[in-house]
Amino acid sequence: MIELKEEQVETILEKAIEGINSDDDYQLVSMTKKIKYNNALSFFEAAKYIKKNRTFWMSSEEDFYLVGIGQAYEIIAEESRFEETKKAWNQLLEKATIYNPYEQPGTGIVALGGLSFDPKKPTTPLWENFKPSHFTVPEFLMTKHNRECYLTVNILVRKNDHPRQLANEWRDLENSLFQKASIEKQMLTITEKKEIEPTEWKETVRKAKEKINHSDIEKIVLAREMYLRFNENANIGSILQKLLDTHPSSYIFAIEKDEDCFLGATPERLVKLEKDHLLSTCLAGTAPRGKTKEEDQAISEGLLHDQKNREEHDFVVKMIKNAIKDCCTHLDVPNEPIIYPLTNLQHLYTPVTATLKKEYSLFDIIEKLHPTPALGGTPKEASLQFIREYERLDRGWYGAPIGWLDSNQNGEFAVAIRSALIKDTEASLFAGCGVVKDSNPDEEYEETNIKFLPMLSVLGG
Incomplete structure (x- = not known):
């Protein structure tokens, strides 16, 4: 199993x-x-009683997994978060010693984490463990890519440390983590379920619609929260197993911060970077799946030709194209969307590819893309201002960029939707929808109910 010998480590x-x-x-x-x-x-499960702050990431497209255990280094930024995070990341790499003969995506030094949706919105205790920008370089990182598996160990060393002692500690911890751990199958029971201010939320939809009809704003995305209480502490490993079983086409993620865990199954990629090759995804416009093949096909056709959903999708396509065009060359955007089917839902989908210019970084692209019209609205600043003023919700990391980047100039970020924040016996679920000039508050409310289902279904609902 071990190619890196102990004497090499020392x-x-x-x-x-x-x-x-x-x-x-x-x-x-x-x-x-x-x-x-x-x-x-x-x-991931083996580390439950050994190390805090675990991270899980799965992208089904490439059979790609990242599992981070513990924290060797943290990057936290509150002000000028994109610039400060990028600066801290580059400084870390400049000082680092990296032994990585493989240079596969997701190996070497990898930082996993995310950012909050809007740092200008006042925070609440709900999200106190999740900073405006918070990335962790784990002590142990397991990477699975293209049927190959790698282990990266990250150790922060200081002047008076002893190499042999560090190597021995590393070996003992590694052996503990590779003890086979079975996933405890948990049948959570919801003892309390509460929608947070649904009537007030519908009224906010009406206000957004009125604002759109009397201003230059074309779309405002409004989110709401559902609160759950369980009969016992939620087992994160068990929830992840259910998400893997039921949402194989989505990004499955879990980010632990102390006793809290933000997790979900999101279908929405924000950006992927392999060296200088960039891929972004326009995923907006939603419909349920049909109960039969014929019904499913009819719903898909209806979605492709539905004016509201096509307008919503076109907003996202135009925004992504305009946001990244100055940072890229060889920009390619298909003229028409296709259907992207998931377990419970189907979406309109358009991929965008480009080549990133040398003077720009992954953080530059994320800053330009976030929030997309699918999560914020359009124009960006005007819609965000409405959300800050009227939305009765601390979104925290919901709807925000989460993902990873490595020391080989690779990385991938998704938009944290279809998600929940777990706190022992409690959970907060989040869902949103795009309000446009013809929106009906009751229909938008029902759309958010559909979007709650992926997380509700794996949490005992």
């Missing part, structure tokens, strides 16, 4: 420590090796 650590000049200085040492295939969720 030598790498020793050289890194020798290069540290002062007691206040540090260096991140990252070592990657190929391992035999290990079940990603089992690895």
Whole structure:
């Protein structure tokens, strides 16, 4: 299993420590090796009683998994969050020692995390553990990509550390994490279910519609919350297993911060970067799935030709194209959307591809794209101002960019929808919809009910 020998580990650590000049200085040492295939969720579960702050990421398109355990380094930014996060990431890489002969996506130094939807909106205790920009480089990272499996160990070393002691601690922890752990199958029971101010939410939809009809705003996305209480503490591993079983076409994610966990199954990619090749996704316009093949096909055709949904989708396509055009070359945008089917829902889908210019980074693209019209509205600033003023919800990381980036110039971020914030025996679920000039508050309310279903169904609802 181990290609990186113990004496190599000690030598790498020793050289890194020798290069540290002062007691206040540090260096991140990252070592990657190929391992035999290990079940990603089992690895996640094995860490439950060993390390806090686990992270799980799955992209079904490439059979790609990332599981982060613990934290070797954190990047937190409150002000000028995109610029500060990018600066801190680059400074970390400049000082790091990286042993990674594979350079596969998701290996080497990888930071996993996300950002809040709107740092200008006052925060509440609900999201106190999730900062405006918060990324973690885990102590242990298991990566599964194209049927190959890798383990990356990240160790923050200081001047007076001892290489052998660090190597021994690393080996002992690794052995503990690779103990086979079965996923505890949990049948959660919802003891309390409460929609947060549904009548007031419909009234906000009416206000948004009125604002649109008397201004230059074309669309405002409004979100709402559902509160659940369970009969016992929720087991995150069990919930993830259910999400993997029921939403194989979505990004499955879980980000633990102390006792809280934000998780979900989102179909919406924000951006993917492989070296300089960029892929973004326009996913807007929603309909349910049919109960029969014929009904499903009829609903798909209706969605493709529905004026409201096509307008909503076109807003997103135009915005993404305009947002990234100055940062890219070879921009390619199809003229017509196609249907993107999921377990409970289907969406209008348009992929956008381009080549990223050398002077721009993944964080630059995220800043330009977030929030897309599918989560904020259009024009961006005017719709955000309405949301800040009227939406009775602390979105936190809901609807915001979550994902990962690595030291090999790869990364991928999704939009955190179809999600829930778990706090032991409680959960807050989030869903939103786009309000346009012809919106009907009752119909928008029913659309959010449909969007609650992916998380509600795996939480005992």
